[in-house]
Amino acid sequence: MFNDIGPLELVTLVVLAVLVFGPDKLPKVIQDVSRTIRKIRDFSDSAKQDIREELGPEFKDFEFEDLNPKTFIRKQLDSDELGLKEIRSGFDLKKEMADVTDAVNGRDSTSSAAGSAASSASAASAASSRGGRIDMTKKPEPSAADDRPPFDADAT
The missing domain is CATH 1.20.5 (Single alpha-helices involved in coiled-coils or other helix-helix interfaces)
Known part of the structure; x- marks a missing residue:
């Protein structure tokens, strides 16, 4: 207490x-x-x-402490009926981040990076042709997906 x-x-x-x-x-x-x-x-x-x-009688094992949200969640997660431990152990954050880093730097990784877009792939290939450097002073080349009109701040 x-x-x-x-x-x-x-x-x-x-x-x-x-x-x-x-x-x-x-x-x-x-x-x-x-x-x-x-x-x-x-x-x-x-x-x-x-x-x-x-x-x-169907609630004979009911405990009032389970009404506390923290206790309820802890009890539900410890039972692991949903297989959360398998999901947690199957997700390797370091490996995923290494794959994304390899994709951005243009290196060949052992597994494909699922979240790489076409623009980052073209930037990565251009960077690998220049020795791994990206020229930040040049404007990116417009792609087919970038057909939007320019943003006008006065119009909004």
Whole structure:
């Protein structure tokens, strides 16, 4: 319940409680607080029991902690009914990035890069003919897919 309270904070709370309530009233306040906490716990336990009874026997293994989204997702992912571990292990990000880098640099890779477009392929072949460098000062050659009119900033 109080996992993030350190010893210094606990001592500070005790000193504040003694100063606020006084040493003679402090035991009575502690008893009242503990009695209130016990009543709240009993009330929540009885409410949980009533809900379980109303849900019926098909929900006998229902846990209220599963209503927390983090707990629910963690429980569903740990069961791995969807085969997520196979998908996760089958996806190699380093290999995919190396394939894309090879395609951009114009090197021959062992597997084809699925996401390379025709413009990047032509730029890569032109770069390989110039020793691996791309001239950024020249405008790219217009391709058949680039038949759009020029952008007019004043018109928008």
